[in-house]
Amino acid sequence: MIDRRGFLVGAAGLALRPWQFLDAGPMVRVEQGTLLGRDERGLRVFRGIPFARPPLRFRAPEPPAQWFGARRGFDNAPAAMQSGQGDSEDCLYLNIWAPKGEGPFPVYVWIHGGGNVGGGTNGQSGASFARDGVIVVTVAYRLGAFGYLKLDDLLGREFAGSGANGIRDLIAALRWVQRNIAAFGGDPGSVTIGGQSAGAKNVAALIASPEAKGLFARAIMESGSGHTVHSPAQASDVTRALLAALNLHEKDAGRLLSLSAKELLDGQHRLLDHYPHNYPFRPATGNSVLSKRPVDLVDNRIPLLIGTNRDEGLSFMDRSSVDRPVESRAISNIPFSVVPELEARYNRAFASLSSLERRIRLISAEEYWMPSVRFAEAHSHRGGKTWMYRFDHANQEGHVMHGAELDFAWNHHEGWSMHEIWVDFMHGREPSSWPQYDGRDRKTMIFGQDGGMSVTEDPRGDERRLWDGILS
8 A cells, every 4th residue: 555655654665676776766875774866857856755753742853764675755745734734743854956966065954934833845946056056955844833832841841842842853854964965965064054934033043052053054044033932931821822722721731642633733723813922833942952042042153144025024914904003913022012112113213104114114123124133143243154134126016025035045037146145155155245244334235126236234223223122
């Protein structure tokens, strides 16, 4: 019997006779066994590679099992449990795009976004980077309650750190890369990690985590920072909210282990519909993965490329509500008690702007820009080489939405240098025309309309100062 990934059920792989290797495409030997891939337009591509055992619910990931014969890495693995897709907790897989040749090639490990409740490895092709001599690895991790539910205070020490299991999954993937990427021609000493949105926030956690130290050499953070985590108390509040959504009392928390994955996901949906704050599923602090906020811990002197898009808060706003006070569900990184003062500062400073444009600025700054500024400040202050950018290429409405930079970072575009800069960074070449960021002159690369590039000192400095005493 063959399951939907084409693997032999019960054997964790498909046993092939020796003659079936003929013309079967690229083949490598990893720790678990032999892996077959495909030749796709001159690249070696391997999909659905397990980097950990199927998750033990709410527990730390464990090393993957070996398989017999050769495993076909032809098909995408199922997405992690999430709304609209994902029907299995068996989701800890990665995909690899590798150039042909001996290498060693630098490696880019990509962490997808999606608010830690959505997304996956199957929407981003690494082909363009691979054609520029970079091995690309896209990594899945547990999402929502499956990856970020703090349970040690209810279920005991066996579940210590469960509120950071999504980050533990990523650390497990990075360890797998360190042990196996040489088989694909990769250089384990030249690994860049990168992510966008929640993926970038998880990159910040990896930069700060002592358990991830030494597993990568560089990092790219697109529209994410090191503030969006929970204190132990906040993480426990989310756990209680999920129990309430499932009509369970705290004394019944053990039932979380036996509920079906769909029942847990349904409870998560009810929580998301009614939770009073934005982004409830975040890495929890107070454990061996993260003792504090990443912005407070960052002491990993790796080169960092970090930035945001000018208007990305618009992607998450209700335009019809901009004349009303900001709601708590729109705020991620500051106490809601300070929002009225912040809103008053914006109203005074930008009285000439429309209500919509003021709100776009405030939400974009609260969620993305100012936390990224604080992370860049901290990283630079502690000795890490830091380059900061802002993406300003606007759409037909004149706005720069969340995720607008992705196509330009991942693919070649005539007249643009963004992709080439990213490639150079992965190869260990520092940006030549882009000064490093520090807390004095705050030089920032602006990727402007139609590919124009300019370095600006302290862009929107007056707005940045509005956050003094509000976001640290």
